[in-house]
Amino acid sequence: MKLTKLTVDNFRCYKERSFLFHPEFNLVVGQNATGKTALLDATATAVATWLLGFSIRHDRKPIEASDATLSYVEQSGESQFVESWPVNVIANGELNGKQVSWQRSKHSKGGNTRYGDASELRDIARLSNDSLSEEIPLPLISYYGTMRLWQDPKKSKEQVSKAKPSLNKHSKPSRLDGYKHCVDPRIALKELVTWFAKQEWQSFQLGKEPTMLKVVREAILGCIDQATSLRYDPKREELLLTLEKGEPQPFSTLSDGQRCILALVADLAQKAATLNPHMGEGVLQKTEGVVLIDELDLHLHPRWQRRVIEDLRTTFPNIQFICTTHSPFLIQSLRSNEELIMLDGESIANPANKTIEEIAADIMNINSPEVSSRYSEMKSVAGEYMKNLLDAEKAPAEKLEDYKNRLAEAIAPYDDNPAFQAFLEMQRIAKLGS
Numbered sequence: 001m002k003l004t005k006l007t008v009d010n011f012r013c014y015k016e017r018s019f020l021f022h023p024e025f026n027l028v029v030g031q032n033a034t035g036k037t038a039l040l041d042a043t044a045t046a047v048a049t050w051l052l053g054f055s056i057r058h059d060r061k062p063i064e065a066s067d068a069t070l071s072y073v074e075q076s077g078e079s080q081f082v083e084s085w086p087v088n089v090i091a092n093g094e095l096n097g098k099q100v101s102w103q104r105s106k107h108s109k110g111g112n113t114r115y116g117d118a119s120e121l122r123d124i125a126r127l128s129n130d131s132l133s134e135e136i137p138l139p140l141i142s143y144y145g146t147m148r149l150w151q152d153p154k155k156s157k158e159q160v161s162k163a164k165p166s167l168n169k170h171s172k173p174s175r176l177d178g179y180k181h182c183v184d185p186r187i188a189l190k191e192l193v194t195w196f197a198k199q200e201w202q203s204f205q206l207g208k209e210p211t212m213l214k215v216v217r218e219a220i221l222g223c224i225d226q227a228t229s230l231r232y233d234p235k236r237e238e239l240l241l242t243l244e245k246g247e248p249q250p251f252s253t254l255s256d257g258q259r260c261i262l263a264l265v266a267d268l269a270q271k272a273a274t275l276n277p278h279m280g281e282g283v284l285q286k287t288e289g290v291v292l293i294d295e296l297d298l299h300l301h302p303r304w305q306r307r308v309i310e311d312l313r314t315t316f317p318n319i320q321f322i323c324t325t326h327s328p329f330l331i332q333s334l335r336s337n338e339e340l341i342m343l344d345g346e347s348i349a350n351p352a353n354k355t356i357e358e359i360a361a362d363i364m365n366i367n368s369p370e371v372s373s374r375y376s377e378m379k380s381v382a383g384e385y386m387k388n389l390l391d392a393e394k395a396p397a398e399k400l401e402d403y404k405n406r407l408a409e410a411i412a413p414y415d416d417n418p419a420f421q422a423f424l425e426m427q428r429i430a431k432l433g434s
Contacts, residue, residue, distance in 0.1 A: 001139035001289055002094045002320045006046060009088040010069040012038040021322065022339045023094075025309060027296075027331060028324040029363060030343030036324040037145070039343075040292045041067070043322055044143045044183045046091035047290050049102055049118045051141075051183075053125020056176055061183045062113035063087050063106040083109060095124060095139070132175050135278040140178070140271055140289030140319060145185025146298060149260055153184040178275035185294065187263050193251075195270055196232040196239060212273040215283055219269040220262055223311045225304065230262075256299035261308070264293070268316060288318045297327035305329040328359040378420060385410050385424050393431055404432065 007018040013035040028036050048061035068083040075082070086107040093100055102118035115122070128136055181188045199213035221227045229242035233250070240248040241262065251259060272287040279286045297305045306329045312321060325331070332354065334340055337347045340363075348354060348362050360369035368376045385407060392403035407428055411421050 001047070001050065001141070003043065003046070003091060003290055003322075004094060004099075005092040006039075006043055007088070007090040008042045009086070009090075010084040011042050011063075011067055011087055011089060012069060014038065014042075015069055015084070019341060021320065021341075022336075023320055025313065025334065025339045026320070026322040026341055027309075027334055027339055028322065028341045028343065029326075029331060031365075034343040036343060037294055039341075040143065040145075040294055040322065040324065042089050043290075043292055044185075045089050045104060046102075047141050047292075048183045049091070049104055049115060049121055050125050050139065051179060052115055052118065053122040053127075054129045054176060054179070056179060059179060059181060059183050063089065063104060065106075065109045067106070068109070085109075095121070096137075098124075100124070137279075137286070137288065138175060138178065138275040140268070140275060140287050140291065141182045142268060142271060142289070143183045143185050143292040144187065144264055144267075145294045148185060148187045148294075149189070149256075149263055151186045152190065153181040153186045153188045173274075175275055175277070178271040178273075182271065187267050189263055192263065192266055192270060193232070193238060196266075197234070197237075200232045211280055212270075212277065215273050215281060216266055216269040219284055219315050220265050222315055223261055223265045223308075224258060225307075257301060257304060260299050261304075265312075265315065268319075272316070284315060285317055287316070288320075290320050290322065291316070293321065293323040295325060296323040297325050297330055302327075302329050306333055309333045326364075328356050328364060331359050331363060332356060378414060378417070381410055381414070382420075382424060386427065389428060389431055400432065404428070 003021045008014045070081045088105045090103045102121040226244040239251040242248045360366040
C-alpha cells in the first residue's frame with residue numbers, strides 16, 4: 001500500500017486542501033498551528049479504511065465530531081463556533097500494483113462515519129482476510145504521535161498483564177495482531193515487552209533464536225548508534241540495551257531519544273514480522289505499507305537527526321513514511337524536494353545541497369539564522385544608536401537632553417552585557433560630552 005494523494009474537506013484547519021505524496025519518504029514542514037498533526041490524523045483515517053475489510057473490531061479510526069472545521073461567526077445576535085459539514089477524507093493510492101480510490105465522510109455531529117465510497121478497498125481487504133492462511137502480503141500500517149512513548153493505547157492497561165512469558169501461553173497468535181493499535185498514536189510498550197519475553201522464552205525452549213526475534217533485534221541494533229546487544233531481562237521484566245564499551249542498560253534508564261527510536265523501530269519491525277511471517281528474514285525488506293510519525297526528531301540530538309531518515313529507509317525500504325518535523329537537519333537529509341511537503345512558504349530545490357543556514361532562512365523563515373536573535377537585535381540597536389547619535393550632534397542645545405535620555409533607554413535592556421553598554425556610552429560621551 002502506498003498513498004499518492006489525499007484530499008480533505010472541512011477537516012480541522014483545512015477547509016479544502018489536497019496533498020501529493022512521494023512513494024518513499026515525505027517530510028511535512030510548517031510553523032506551529034499550520035496543520036501538521038491534522039494532516040497525519042486525516043491520513044491515519046484514510047489508511048485505517050483498509051481495516052474495515054478484516055475480521056477485527058479495533059483501530060478503524062472514524063472521523064470524530066471534533067474533526068469538523070470550526071468557524072467563529074455571528075448568529076442570532078451572538079458570536080459562536082459553528083461546525084462545517086460534511087467532513088470528507090478522500091484518498092488515492094496503490095495496492096498490489098493496482099490504483100485504488102476511496103473516501104470516508106461524516107455529515108453531522110451525531111452521524112456515523114460513512115464508507116460507502118470505499119467499497120473497492122474494502123473488497124480487496126476482505127479477500128486478504130479470507131486468505132490469511134495463504135502466503136499473501138499484508139501492508140503495514142502504523143501511526144506514532146508526539147506522546148507515543150508516554151501513554152498506553154486505549155485498553156492496553158487492561159489487556160496486558162506483567163511481561164512474563166509463562167502468561168498467556170495458550171493464546172493463539174494471528175497475523176492480524178500486527179494491526180493492533182496500528183492507528184493509535186501511542187506505542188503499546190507493555191505489549192511489546194511481552195512479545196520480546198515470549199520470543200526469548202521460545203528461543204530458550206527451542207535452543208535457537210526464532211526468525212521473528214532475530215529480525216526485530218537486528219532492526220533495532222541497526223538504528224541505534226553503537227548498540228551491540230538487546231535482550232529481555234526476566235528479573236527486571238524489561239529490555240536491556242548494551243552499547244559499545246558499556247554495560248547493559250535497562251530501557252527505563254536510557255535517554256528519551258534512545259527509548260523513542262528503540263520503541264518505534266521495535267514496534268514497526270514486530271508488526272511487519274507478525275503480518276508477514278512467511279517472508280522470513282527478508283520481511284523488513286519486502287513488507288510494504290504506510291507509516292506516520294509526528295515530530296520524527298523528537299528528543300534526538302542533531303547528530304542523530306542527520307541519520308534517522310536514512311536509517312529508516314535502509315531498515316524498511318518498501319515502507320512509505322509520512323513524517324512531520326521542525327528540524328532543519330531532517331530537511332537537509334532528504335534526497336529531493338519532492339519529498340518535502342510545505343504547509344506554509346515554498347519548497348527549495350535539492351535540500352541536501354543546502355546549508356543549515358539556507359534551510360533555516362529559505363524554508364523556515366528565520367532571519368539571520370547564523371547568529372542568535374538577541375545578537376541580531378543588539379546589532380540593530382547599535383546601528384540605530386549610532387544614527388541617533390549623529391542626529392543628536394546636529395540638534396539644538398534644548399533638545400540635547402531628550403536625545404541623551406532616548407539613547408540611554410535604547411541600551412537599558414542590555415544591562416546583562418556591560419561591555420555592549422559601555423562601548424555605546426563611550427561613543428555618546430565622545431560626541432555629546434557627559
